Amino acid sequence: MKGQFLSDEQQDALQEVLNISMGQAADALARLIQTQVQLSIPAVIQSSSDHFIGLLLQPAPHQIAQQSFLGELNGEMIALMTEQGNEAIARLMHYDSPMVEQDKQELQLELTNILAGACLHGLISQLNFKIQLAAPVLLNPASLHASRLNWQQALLMEVQFQIPEFNFYARILICLKQESLWPLTQHLNLLLL
Amino acid sequence: MPIPITIADDSALSRKTIRRALPPQWDVSICEASNGKEAITAVKHGLAEVLFLDLQMPEMDGYQVLTYLKQHHEKAVVIVISADIQTQAQAMVSALGAFRFLKKPLDPALLAQTLKELGLI
Numbered sequence: 073m074k075g076q077f078l079s080d081e082q083q084d085a086l087q088e089v090l091n092i093s094m095g096q097a098a099d100a101l102a103r104l105i106q107t108q109v110q111l112s113i114p115a116v117i118q119s120s121s122d123h124f125i126g127l128l129l130q131p132a133p134h135q136i137a138q139q140s141f142l143g144e145l146n147g148e149m150i151a152l153m154t155e156q157g158n159e160a161i162a163r164l165m166h167y168d169s170p171m172v173e174q175d176k177q178e179l180q181l182e183l184t185n186i187l188a189g190a191c192l193h194g195l196i197s198q199l200n201f202k203i204q205l206a207a208p209v210l211l212n213p214a215s216l217h218a219s220r221l222n223w224q225q226a227l228l229m230e231v232q233f234q235i236p237e238f239n240f241y242a243r244i245l246i247c248l249k250q251e252s253l254w255p256l257t258q259h260l261n262l263l264l265l
Numbered sequence: 266m267p268i269p270i271t272i273a274d275d276s277a278l279s280r281k282t283i284r285r286a287l288p289p290q291w292d293v294s295i296c297e298a299s300n301g302k303e304a305i306t307a308v309k310h311g312l313a314e315v316l317f318l319d320l321q322m323p324e325m326d327g328y329q330v331l332t333y334l335k336q337h338h339e340k341a342v343v344i345v346i347s348a349d350i351q352t353q354a355q356a357m358v359s360a361l362g363a364f365r366f367l368k369k370p371l372d373p374a375l376l377a378q379t380l381k382e383l384g385l386i
Contacts, residue, residue: 081277088276088348091321092369095348108353113321198370263278 076118077227077253082260083116086229089263090114093194094231097187097244101233104186105164112232119228121218124247127230128152128216135176136211137184141192143203144255147226147248149192151184151208157240158183164238177210184208187233188244195229195246199259223249227256267294268385271313273304273330274346275322279369283317283346286373291386301325305333313341315385318363320347320354331361342383346371 078086091114098109119127128136132154139149158179159171167175185208196203229246248256270293274280280297287293296312298304302324307313320327327345334341345358348369355366365379380386 084276085278088278091276091348095350095369099350102351102353108351111321111349113323 078116078257078260081264082257085260085263086116086256087114089195089198089260090116090191090229090231092198093191094233094244096194097190097231098233100186100190101183105161107164107235107238110234110236112234115228115230117228117230119226119247121221121224121226124221124226124228124245125216125218127228127245128213130213132156134213135180136213136216137180137188137208138211139184139188139192139208140206141203142206144201145196145203145248145252147246147252149184149188150211150243150245150247151180151188152243152245153180153183154239154241157235157238157242160235160238160240180210181208183242187242188246191231191244192246199256199263201255201259223247225250227253267292268314269294269296269312270315270317271296271298271304271307272317273298273301273307273322273327274317274319275299276319279319279346282371283376286371286376288377288380288386291380301327301330304330308334308339308341316341316343318343318345320345320349320358328357328361331358331363335362342385344379344383 094111098111102109134152134154137151141147162171162179163169227248231244233242272280272283296307298307300322318327318330343363344365345363346367346369350368358366364383367375
C-alpha cells in the first residue's frame, strides 16, 4: 500500500521533508552518545488501524511510547525500541546497570523525545504548521487493539534508526488522521510551487 | 562557456531546491541525476565539473560515488548536500575527497558563499 492520499510529487516532497527531519533527529542522538546513527529511507503509506496495530507487534522484547499531537495537524507518534538496544544506550549515558524499571521508562521517554520529537518538529517546521504536543506515555504492547485508536484510515510515516554495534534499533511511526490530509497536501503543494 | 554542473539527488523536490538556490549570475548548464550511477555517468561524460551530491540515494549512494571518483581520479568538484548531518558523515565525505559539506535544508546564502570560497563564482 502506497500513500494513495498523495500524488507522486507530494509523496516525494513529504519523503524529502522526512529525510531532513530524521537527519536532525539522528544528529541529536549521535551528539548525545558520541556514536554514529544509521538512517533508513523513510516510508509513507496509507494504513488502516488494524494494519497499524500489526506493525506494532514485534517478536523481540520491546518498549513502546506514544505521543499525541493536535492543532493544525492531528495524530500520534509511536516510538518502538528494543530493550536490548536501550540497555546499550543506557550504558553510554552512564545509567546504573542493571537498570531499574523506573530508569528504563525514563530512558524510553527520553529517547522518544529526542528521536520522535525531532522528527515531528522537523516535519512541522519545514511545512510551516503549528501543533501542540502532549507528554509521551508508555504503552503496554499486550493491551494494543485497533478499537482503542479513534481512527480507521490514516497516513503513516515510518522512519528507522539503527546503531548496529549496540543492537540499538528504533522505529518511529508518525500517524496523521484523515482530517489532517487536506492541510498536509496544501502545505506540500506550497513546497512544490 | 557555461560550466557543466550536475545535481544528484533522488528527490525531485530536493533537485528543484538546489537548482533554485544557485546564484542567478552563475553561468552553468545543469544536468540532473536521480541516483549515484547516473551521477557517475554524468561525470564521465564531462557534465559535472561541479557535482552537487546527496548521500542517501538508491542504486549507488553518495559515499560510493565519492569512492569511485577517488579511485578513478575523476576531477569533479564535489559539494555534498545531505540530510544526514552527523559529524561522522561530514568527516567521512571529506576523507573521500568532497570539497564541502552543506546541510539540508539548503541555505542559498551559504551555497553562494561556498561557491565563492571555492573560486567558482
